[in-house]
Amino acid sequence: MADGNGSTSSIVENFGAFFNGWLIRQERFLEQLVQALRSQDEEEIERRGDLIQEVLSHYDQYSAEKFKAAREQVLLFYSPPWLTSFEKAQLWVGGFKPFILFKILTNSVTEFTPEQEQAIERVKCETRKEERELTQASAAIQESLAALPLLNLVRRCGRAVDGEELEFESAVRKLKEDMLRALESADKLRGSTVRKLLQTLSPVQTVKFLAASAEFQLAVRKW
Secondary structure, eight states: OOOOHHHHHHHHHHHHHHHHHHHHHHHHHHHHHHHHHHOOOHHHHHTHHHHHHHHHHHHHHHHHHHHHHHHHOGGGGGSOTTSOHHHHHTOBTTBOOTTHHHHHHHHHOOOOOHHHHHHHHHHHHHHHHHHHHHHHHHHHHHHHHHHHHHHHHHHHTTOOOHHHHHHHHHHHHHHHHHHHHHHHHHHHHHHHHHHHHHHHSOHHHHHHHHHHHHHHHHHHHHO
């Protein structure tokens, strides 16, 4: 993984530019989703399937770019400089907390069949369990991260012998590996939760859910 300042600056600049462009496209997709819900035209209703796939591909693109950049400098994704202070305050393992999806869903879709309610409840239980496990793993990483400044102080003050120097470098490398693994697991949970929820929804419900999700993200950005 890259550590140089030049490399870090390049990642911040490149991913920041990508993210800003991605948000612009997100606003356009939101407009299309809202328009699809307003329209009573049959052709527009039939296009919902294509629109849903376009929106999901839009999210897949973000995940792919994020993973590629995180492999270079994972530390950035735990406090992304391209996010606002409010957005950073909402971060959970480099992204949104999966459980927020259920709140968005219940606020945007009001009519569920009994079968849908049961399926959603199963997904909720699975997500809560995995989210709890990842939160615990993240807490352990934070403890490791807190120990690094002390190790680095000893190193910089010249009191570290060769073995301690290697120990510090090994600790940094392991920490980055743990952070990347946690980030990947969190992103996987976020993605799997969305997919499981969409499997239970009708096309119209899916459009409502995707529109509400995009609206929520953009609102957090503006706040």
